[in-house]
Amino acid sequence: MPIQKKRISPRQKMINLMYLVLLAMLALNVSSDVLNGFSLVSDGLNKSTQNANKVNQGIYADFDKQMKSNPAKVKTWYDKAQYVKSISDSLYNLADELKIAIVKESDGKDGNVEDIKNREDLEASTQVMLSPTKGRGKELYTRINSYREQIVGMLTDPEKQEVISSNLNTEVPLKGQLLGKNWQEYMFENMPTAAAVTLLTKLQNDVRHAESEVLHTLINNVDVKDVRVNLLEAYVIPNSQTVVQGGRFSAQIFMAAVDTTQRPTIYVGGKQIQSEKGIYETVCNSTGDFTLNGYIEMLDGSGETVRRDFSQKYTVVAPSATVSADIMNVLYAGYDNPMSVSVPGVPRNQISCTMTGGSLTPKGDGHFIARPSNPGDNAVITVHAQHDGRSQEMGKFTFRVRKLPDPKPFIAYTDANGAEEHFDGGGLSKQVLVNTDGIGAAIDDGLLNIAFQVLGFETVFYDAMGNAVPYKSNGAHFSDQQKGQIRGLARNKRFYITNVQAKGPDGIERTLSGAMEVIIK
Secondary structure: OOOOOOOOOHHHHHHHHHHHHHHHHHHHOOOHHHHHHHHHHHHHHHHHHHHHHHHHHHHHHHHHHHHHHOHHHHHHHHHHHHHHHHHHHHHHHHHHHHHHHHHHHHHOOOOEOOEOOOOOOOOHHHHHHHOOOOOOHHHHHHHHHHHHHHHHHOOOOHHHHHHHHHHOOOOOOHHHHHOOOOHHHHHHOOOOHHHHHHHHHHHHHHHHHHHHHHHHHHHHHOOOOOOOOOOOOEEEEEOOOEEEOOOEEEEEEEEOOOOOOOOOEEEEOOEEOOOOOOEEEEEOOOOEEEEEEEEEEEEOOOOOEEEEEEEEEEEEEOOOOEEEEOOOOOEEOOOOEEEEEEEOOEOHHHEEEEEOOEEEEEEEOOEEEEEEOOOOOEEEEEEEEEEOOEEEEEEEEEEEEEOOOOOEEEEEEEOOOOOEEEEOOEEEOHHHHHOOOEOEEEEEOOOOEEEEEEEEEEEEEEOOOOOEEEEEOEOOEOOHHHHHHHHOOOOOOEEEEEEEEEEOOOOOEEEOOOOEEEEEO
């Protein structure tokens, strides 16, 4: 008799399907035991970091004490220790800031690093560290590399250098290289919140231990400079080895480990100098290379005369000019670069300049406007000064010519007080957006303040299926389609402004990299 199969009810089919989905979700989730393990590791690292910090604070206190008792001896090492503290605290605080940002992204604005709720969240670290518009992984990568190079450079022990280099290593393992990932992607992409916080805690621990190694080296070096003298030598210390014609050459001549109860006798050119502090001076009336020769005599402990010869070369040069760019050590093609020109001892109204590869316009009182033509070329500025009724060339100065850097796009609007504001990303009210004609672009970095002409741009919106939909602008203005899309966005929805095309005063058209994220508020 054949076996009849029992028919499965629709309800049972649904239960079976949900069970399969649950199994799949469990397979994807990180074990709570593993997440608890991260918390235990993080707690252990925090305790280790606190212990290292106590040791470091003790060394800083020792430095403060020694600095008060003997500043002349300790200051060099004290200043280095303060610099180590500054760069260590800076990287440590950055890691702390990133931990807080990841936890708040995971648990909300009230998130607490000491009590993480959504430890298994895989999106928080990815958003904070790898977001295309405001991800901070690249910043952390750069800061770690800079810190490692500076700290290792302060150590002389190869083993300590190797340990610190290994602890602060940012090389991507072979597995990550095969996947085409950079360091920040390898470390933080799809990383549970608990694991990401633990990684940053380990970095803080490594920073404090690296700081400790350098501090121990510095505190030990305080006494390294104490020399037990068994050899006497003569020394000459000039204020400068290069003297301008008509200026004064000044040098201090002394014997190392001089007994303060008796002064040595100093002879230059066979004549004794009458300076208790060993200062020798002579007026330099001609240019060229010269040598200061002489000897020092003093009595040793047995009353015998000790003589040491000395020799010091110095150079006397003719007066020279100084040309500096008021902005930086480059000139920008197609742009009015302000310049300052001076010649020691020459009034500014008696200075003239010429430039190759562009134009140089005088503005009075030693100021000029340089406008070079071609990026990549060198601009040579030649300075002349009127001296004794004739024009004398004072020097040639070569500057590299570059094109203007790319500007930054922005949306200009007027705030409640009537002041103009420049929005370059983040949250902005829909009312402000719909009342804004378009976007602008400018370089405004504290040195340059240059407006660019926007030729066009794109806005990228995302439809209900998550597909990116681009819309082109009407020159620098939002098109009707773009305005319509903006009006249709709900609060906390976002879109992106990309492919901004701009032209600067140099006439060069360029497409700006990156994207401006706009969140509707």
